[in-house]
Amino acid sequence: MRKTVSLLLFFAMVLLLAACGQAGVSEEQGQLLSVVQKTAEQSKTEMETEPSESVSTGKQEEDVSTKTLVVYFSCTGTTELAAEYVAGILGADIYEIVPEVPYTEADLAYYTGGRADQEQDDPDVRPAISGSVENMDEYDTIILGYPIWHGQAPRIVSTFLESYDFSGKTMIPFCTSHSSGIGSSAVSLHAICSESAVWMDGRRFEAGVSKESVQDWIREIGIE
Numbered sequence: 347m348r349k350t351v352s353l354l355l356f357f358a359m360v361l362l363l364a365a366c367g368q369a370g371v372s373e374e375q376g377q378l379l380s381v382v383q384k385t386a387e388q389s390k391t392e393m394e395t396e397p398s399e400s401v402s403t404g405k406q407e408e409d410v411s412t413k414t415l416v417v418y419f420s421c422t423g424t425t426e427l428a429a430e431y432v433a434g435i436l437g438a439d440i441y442e443i444v445p446e447v448p449y450t451e452a453d454l455a456y457y458t459g460g461r462a463d464q465e466q467d468d469p470d471v472r473p474a475i476s477g478s479v480e481n482m483d484e485y486d487t488i489i490l491g492y493p494i495w496h497g498q499a500p501r502i503v504s505t506f507l508e509s510y511d512f513s514g515k516t517m518i519p520f521c522t523s524h525s526s527g528i529g530s531s532a533v534s535l536h537a538i539c540s541e542s543a544v545w546m547d548g549r550r551f552e553a554g555v556s557k558e559s560v561q562d563w564i565r566e567i568g569i570e
């Protein structure tokens with residue numbers, strides 16, 4: 347808009363100068379002419395130097411660049427450590443899935459018929475999450491970490507996936523476990539997420555995984 351006004355002003359002044367040149371000018375008209383001339387030159391400089399509104403500035407480029415969110419669920423800190431490494435290496439934001447009702451030690455004692463066992467027995471259970479990600483739209487890559495519970499992701503991860511629209515986003519799962527691989531746990535999550543989310547293969551990490559191993563994985567999948 348500013349550029350258009352400058353352009354119009356510039357041409358108006360060029361015409362005025364031409365008209366004055368033809369007619370001959372008095373001393374007062376000459377002073378006026380000199381002011382007009384300076385303003386015209388200033389307008390011309392502005393037109394030449396003002397950046398076009400369609401050209402991205404550094405800030406705009408930052409805004410449209412890919413943004414990654416590391417999301418994790420962890421009851422005893424193993425997945426949390428790996429998630430923190432991932433976020434630290436990538437300089438990504440991090441979000442913890444916090445259960446509305448925390449899991450006690452008794453809840454987590456597996457093969458006892460406790461809370462976690464019961465939840466994993468029923469694929470329709472959706473434990474409530476405390477808090478939410480306000481700006482999910484800003485992220486185009488989600489790195490999702492969880493512990494393996496009876497071969498699958500904890501049901502609260504399903505609650506998380508059903509809480510947002512992941513259409514078009516890249517989903518990268520990873521898990522931690524005592525010994526099981528990631529197996530079908532990630533594939534089971536695809537069905538409860540938008541069809542247009544793009545899932546990459548997942549990776550399992552052992553307890554006490556090193557930052558170097560996490561770094562190697564990030565290099566392997568090419569998201570560094």
Ligand SMILES: Cc1cc2nc3c(=O)[nH]c(=O)nc-3n(C[C@H](O)[C@H](O)[C@H](O)COP(=O)(O)O)c2cc1C
Nearest residue numbers: 420421422423424425493495496497523524525526
């Ligand atoms: C209810 C429950 C079920 C589990 N099932 C498995 C399993 O099937 N295979 C396995 O290797 N580890 C299993 N584990 C162990 C966890 O996957 C492992 O300790 C994990 O790294 C814990 O992650 P966290 O510290 O982030 O909570 C289970 C743990 C719990 C609480």
